[in-house]
Amino acid sequence: MxxxxxxxxxxxxxxxxxxxxxxxxxxxxxxxxxxxxxxxxxxxxxxxxxxxxxxxxxxxxxxxxxxxxxxxxxxxxxxxxxxxxxxxxxxxxxxxxxxxxxxxxxxxxxxxxxxxxxxxxxxxxxxxxxxxxxxxxxxxxxxxxxxxxxxxxxxxxxxxxxxxxxxxxxxxxxxxxxxxxxxxxxxxxxxxxxxxxxxxxxxxxxxGALKLDVQVSGVQTHTGPPPMEERVDALYATALLVTAVREMGLDQPGGRLHTTVGSLRITPDSPNCTPSEVRSKVELRSDDPAILIAARAELEKTLAEIGRMTGASLVVTAESLRExxxxxxxxxxxxxxxxxxxxxxxxxxxxxxxxxxxxxxxxxxxxxxxxxxxxxxxxxxxxxxxxxxxxxxxxxxxxxxxxxxxxxxxxxxxxxxxxxxxxx
Ligand SMILES: [Zn+2]
Missing domain, CATH: 3.40.630.10 (Zn peptidases)
Incomplete structure (x- = not known):
């Protein structure tokens, strides 16, 4: 050449x-x-x-x-x-x-x-x-x-x-x-x-990469009058999810698990309503299939725990695995x-x-x-x-x-x- x-x-x-x-x-x-x-x-x-x-x-x-x-x-x-x-x-x-x-x-x-x-x-x-x-x-x-x-x-x-x-x-x-x-x-x-x-x-x-759609459902209401402790805010529950997903990656020894929430769609997405629903995209990546399986199980526990804490429901609606x-x-x-x-x-x-x-x-x-x-x-x-x-x-x-x-x-x-x- x-x-x-x-x-x-x-x-x-x-x-x-x-x-x-x-x-x-x-x-x-x-x-x-x-x-x-x-x-x-x-x-x-x-x-x-x-x-x-x-x-x-x-x-x-x-x-x-x-x-x-x-x-x-x-x-x-x-x-x-x-x-x-x-x-x-x-x-x-x-x-x-x-x-x-x-x-x-x-x-x-x-x-x-x-x-x-x-x-x-x-x-x-x-x-x-x-x-x-x-x-x-x-x-x-x-x-x-x-x-x-x-x-x-x-x-x-x-x-x-x-x-x-x-x-x-x-x-x-x-x-x-x-x-x-x-x-x-x-x-x-x-x-x-x-x-x-x-x-x-x-x-x-x-x-490998495991990609999941997680739907977080709460209750839409006014952002003003309702008392804080009564609110079931889907975005707040999602914020806890984002934090937990990041920590899962940081906690994995040797940097062998990369975790991200890269996309959120908020409903109704109004500054005057508590969000009723958030659709998020969660991604877990590792070089070890066993780590991915364990991370998937931990995510399920995390969803249930956030649900108990916030009153929201957090459900995986779709997932795909690239081996x-x-x-x-x-x-x-x-x-x-x-x-x-x-x-x-x-x-x-x-x-x-x-x-x-x-x-x-x-x-x-x-x-x-x-x-x-x-x-x-x-x-x-x-x-x-x-x-x-x-x-x-x-x-x-x-x-x-x-x-x-x-x-x-x-x-x-x-x-x-x-x-x-x-x-x-
Ligand atoms: Zn490319």
């Missing part, structure tokens, strides 16, 4: 960063005109190189160096959607590196020196910010979420994902088969690599060798955040690596990964694709059954 490639790559990154730019960060929610504009830029980048463009029923957007079907395919990608007032590096880094890795490797693929095809993908709605659940595009692609349920997901105003994607012309009818392997690079969204001065995080597994994951075992070895080949230092790590690569890992051999995040800033405008590290990511992606392709693309999914998920 020459200096021209490096400069061109960084220019492409800047061009994508301008779409939905806000205060130095990025505000590019799924199904908005900004999402549409980023997709258009990706499509024109594909067409410029003569790639075959494909869009599936959930709007996942693919570009293939050769027409698909001729050779085993290695797929590279990530996501172009962002959090509200999010950063420029979460997701976008992986798509732009995928795009440029394909560009660098194109001649060897077209000539047949590399005996596989390469595809680049932008997954729809990874962030789960406007529409839930997160990692939706890859989940539909791998058959974990039915297409109709995904298209019917609604935002806070009741607009469906299907309608919003149709409005930005993102939906297609192409049936894209599973690739032989999938690779993704993402920013770390933590500060371990920076602290240790390591170039690359080789992801060998993922924390702890072990990546395809050969992946980390391949990435470590490739990193050494690029003179980059690496360390193994587990991801706490969810990624499309974890979803893909349930279906095909998948590899994931991280680049340093300055200060660990993430999901805000302060996200930063230095140019040097972005370029390192591109170099490693190119190297890893070459070695993965040579070793495995010709004998596709033999190793697939070793990519297993631990049960939680």
């Amino acid at each position: 020459g200096a021209d490639d490096r400069d061109g790559f960084l220019r492409t990154f800047s061009a994508f960063s301008e779409i939905g730019a806000k205060n130095g960060g990025l505000h590019r929610l799924t199904g908005t005109p900004e999402d549409g504009a980023a997709r258009s830029l990706l499509i024109s980048s594909f067409r410029e190189r003569g790639y075959t463009v494909a869009r599936d029923a959930i709007g996942n957007l693919f570009g293939f160096v050769l027409p698909p079907g001729e050779r085993p395919t290695i797929l590279l990608g990530s996501h172009l959607d962002s959090q509200p007032d999010g950063g420029r590096f979460d997701g976008q880094t992986g798509v732009v590196i995928a795009l440029w890795a394909a560009r660098v490797l194109e001649p060897k693929i077209r000539s047949g020196e590399l005996p596989f095809n390469l595809g680049v993908v932008n997954w729809t709605n990874e962030e789960g910010a406007r529409f839930q659940p997160s990692v939706l595009g890859s989940s539909v692609f791998t058959g974990r979420v039915p297409i109709q349920a995904a298209l019917g997901a609604t935002d806070s105003r009741g607009a469906t994902l299907g309608d919003c994607l149709a409005a930005i012309d993102a939906l297609g009818t192409d049936e894209v088969p599973l690739p032989s392997a999938y690779l993704e690079v993402h920013v770390e969204q933590g500060s371990i690599l920076e602290r240790e001065g390591v170039d690359i995080g080789v992801v060998e597994g993922a924390w 702890t994951t072990r990546m395809w075992p050969k992946g980390p070895e391949i990435l470590e060798r490739a990193a050494a080949g690029c003179q980059l230092s690496s360390r193994r790590m587990k991801t706490v955040a969810g990624h499309d690569a974890l979803v893909m890992n349930s279906a095909v051999p998948s590899l994931l690596f991280f680049l340093p995040s300055v200060g660990g800033h993430t999901h805000n405008r302060h996200e930063l990964t230095e140019d040097r590290d972005l370029v390192n990511g591109l170099s490693l992606m190119v190297e890893a694709v070459e070695s993965l392709g040579k070793e495995y693309a010709t004998s596709p999914t033999d190793e697939r059954d070793t990519a297993s998920r631990d049960s939680a």
Whole structure:
């Protein structure tokens, strides 16, 4: 890879960063005109190189160096959607590196020196910010979420994902088969690599996440006359819940349980009424399934206790578990060798955040690596990964694709059954 490639790559990154730019960060929610504009830029980048463009029923957007079907395919990608007032590096880094890795490797693929095809993908709605659940595009692609349920997901105003994607012309009818392997690079969204001065995080597994909807019900009344001791205030009960959830995480030895209440919807949300109902989103994450099970049981006790103290009722109305994951075992070895080949230092790590690569890992051999995040800033405008590290990511992606392709693309999914998920 020459200096021209490096400069061109960084220019492409800047061009994508301008779409939905806000205060130095990025505000590019799924199904908005900004999402549409980023997709258009990706499509024109594909067409410029003569790639075959494909869009599936959930709007996942693919570009293939050769027409698909001729050779085993290695797929590279990530996501172009962002959090509200999010950063420029979460997701976008992986798509732009995928795009440029394909560009660098194109001649060897077209000539047949590399005996596989390469595809680049932008997954729809990874962030789960406007529409839930997160990692939706890859989940539909791998058959974990039915297409109709995904298209019917609604935002806070009741607009469906299907309608919003149709409005930005993102939906297609192409049936894209599973690739032989999938690779993704993402920013770390933590500060371990920076602290240790390591170039690359080789992801060998993922924390599990238990996401719960908790409904807190109280009694609506005037905020004036009723005596304090008679009030059943749903927001007060929720405040106790928020505090208790945070303490559960802090009390877990070794920092192995991360706990959050990240969303509240208050009814009636009037300054002159005591709240009658609060719908909250509680999240528990750990690398150990046993810790998650214990935390879930403790949460149930906490809900009952707060109910007794306040008179409110606290009920879990929905929950979903993303199990702890072990990546395809050969992946980390391949990435470590490739990193050494690029003179980059690496360390193994587990991801706490969810990624499309974890979803893909349930279906095909998948590899994931991280680049340093300055200060660990993430999901805000302060996200930063230095140019040097972005370029390192591109170099490693190119190297890893070459070695993965040579070793495995010709004998596709033999190793697939070793990519297993631990049960939680
Ligand atoms: Zn991301």
